[in-house]
Amino acid sequence: MGELVVEKIENGTVIDHIPAGMGMKVLSILGVGEGSKIALLMNVPSKSHGKKDILKFSDKQLTEREVNKIALVASSATLNIIKSGNVVEKRNVRVPNELLGVAKCPNPRCITNSPERMETKFRSDGAKFRCSYCEMLFEAKELGV
Amino acid sequence: MLHGKDLVSIRDLEKGDIELILRRAAEMDKALGTGKPIEILKRKIVATLFFEPSTRTKMSFQTAAKRVGAQIINLTSVESSSLKKGETLADTLRMVDGYSDLIVIRHAAEGAARYAAEICQRPVVNAGDGGNQHPTQTLLDLYTITKMKGKLEGLSVYLVGDLKYARTMRSLLYGLAMFGADVTLVAPEGLEMNPGVIKEAKERFGAKVREHSAMELGGADVAYVCRIQKERFADPYEAEKVQKTFRITMDALRGVKDDLAILHPLPKIDEMDPEIDKTKYARYFEQARLGVPVRMAILAEIMGA
Numbered sequence: 081m082g083e084l085v086v087e088k089i090e091n092g093t094v095i096d097h098i099p100a101g102m103g104m105k106v107l108s109i110l111g112v113g114e115g116s117k118i119a120l121l122m123n124v125p126s127k128s129h130g131k132k133d134i135l136k137f138s139d140k141q142l143t144e145r146e147v148n149k150i151a152l153v154a155s156s157a158t159l160n161i162i163k164s165g166n167v168v169e170k171r172n173v174r175v176p177n178e179l180l181g182v183a184k185c186p187n188p189r190c191i192t193n194s195p196e197r198m199e200t201k202f203r204s205d206g207a208k209f210r211c212s213y214c215e216m217l218f219e220a221k222e223l224g225v
Numbered sequence: 226m227l228h229g230k231d232l233v234s235i236r237d238l239e240k241g242d243i244e245l246i247l248r249r250a251a252e253m254d255k256a257l258g259t260g261k262p263i264e265i266l267k268r269k270i271v272a273t274l275f276f277e278p279s280t281r282t283k284m285s286f287q288t289a290a291k292r293v294g295a296q297i298i299n300l301t302s303v304e305s306s307s308l309k310k311g312e313t314l315a316d317t318l319r320m321v322d323g324y325s326d327l328i329v330i331r332h333a334a335e336g337a338a339r340y341a342a343e344i345c346q347r348p349v350v351n352a353g354d355g356g357n358q359h360p361t362q363t364l365l366d367l368y369t370i371t372k373m374k375g376k377l378e379g380l381s382v383y384l385v386g387d388l389k390y391a392r393t394m395r396s397l398l399y400g401l402a403m404f405g406a407d408v409t410l411v412a413p414e415g416l417e418m419n420p421g422v423i424k425e426a427k428e429r430f431g432a433k434v435r436e437h438s439a440m441e442l443g444g445a446d447v448a449y450v451c452r453i454q455k456e457r458f459a460d461p462y463e464a465e466k467v468q469k470t471f472r473i474t475m476d477a478l479r480g481v482k483d484d485l486a487i488l489h490p491l492p493k494i495d496e497m498d499p500e501i502d503k504t505k506y507a508r509y510f511e512q513a514r515l516g517v518p519v520r521m522a523i524l525a526e527i528m529g530a
Contacts, residue, residue: 189334194314197315213336215357
């Protein structure tokens with residue numbers, strides 16, 4: 081099978097090493113918007129992961145909140161920041177100790193799921209996350225983003 | 226130690242904080258017995274915001290506030306407030322924050338008290354937030370057990386009933402674990418305690434926690450019973466079914482320790498044979514009375530009196 085060829089971007093962000101099949105989810109987190117050209121490559125061969133997805137955005141820098149959301153659904157992803165055709169920064173995404181306004185609490189009885197206009201807040205507690213309001217513990221994958 | 230602080234969750238308290246409240250509660254209890262006025266919070270205003278029904282917690286908070294000389298402003302229900310007109314909880318809280326020196330809140334949403342504490346400048350006391358926390362009930366329970374049994378460490382305490390939805394049970398397990406009691410959890414199938422809560426009690430305090438589903442109270446020093454939380458069931462019929470099959474009968478009391486104390490946060494519905502009220506084991510009305518000195522102690526400590 082021949083290789084897919086996607087043009088290089090001059091400025092923007094490439095999100096590499098997304099677990100295969102999660103590219104659509106990452107795209108839904110970031111949204112299509114209007115300004116960027118976007119390429120989503122799925123099931124691309126990967127030496128380390130077997131298969132992976134890749135997302136390319138021209139003219140887009142991710143916010144910290146967006147990066148945190150991606151870390152929750154694709155913890156193996158790497159970010160490549162492209163400026164003038166060169167990779168100027170490369171880093172792994174990392175789930176922070178505190179998630180502010182990033183994820184939805186899965187507990188339907190939590191105040192954050194009421195009509196109050198408020199941000200969710202989770203703190204890492206061992207390998208899990210505890211909602212700062214209802215105090216319930218959740219796996220990262222359970223948190224709605 | 227607690228001056229000016231919020232009391233939202235038992236998880237926020239150190240052992241020393243709890244010991245302080247228990248000591249102060251004992252002083253209040255004694256002072257109440259003398260009949261002399263204890264007006265240490267004169268000119269203070271306590272707001273009691275109960276967005277969910279309550280009898281004991283609300284009345285004992287209000288009694289406690291009056292016993293220490295404070296005045297009360299009151300929100301009796303959502304129906305009688307501007308929340309009915311669509312005002313947000315946040316706006317209601319900001320307003321009450323400007324009127325009072327301390328805010329007591331009960332709300333159906335889990336985390337509502339934490340949210341209130343973030344919004345308000347004045348200290349906030351959680352009087353129950355959905356199925357989450359009810360820290361003042363736990364303090365009252367710990368005080369009651371200490372008063373009746375003289376200690377907490379090494380006591381065999383059975384928590385019996387709806388351990389999934391009853392907020393009192395989660396908080397109490399945490400408190401008992403902190404003080405080294407041996408806890409046995411007895412719950413009907415499907416209403417067991419959240420495993421995460423048990424794990425935390427074991428890991429954080431090295432607590433001894435056993436679980437079983439049979440109604441057997443033979444080894445208990447204290448049996449703490451709670452009702453099936455029907456209002457938190459999606460299907461009321463399911464709740465009825467569980468309630469009918471999971472009951473403490475007079476038979477269940479055969480072979481129990483002579484000095485067994487049965488406690489209950491009340492209200493009790495069908496989970497116990499009413500005949501149990503007449504036995505020496507029934508100590509729950511005494512427990513309810515102790516809510517007053519414990520809440521007096523909490524108000525006094527938080528308001529620095």
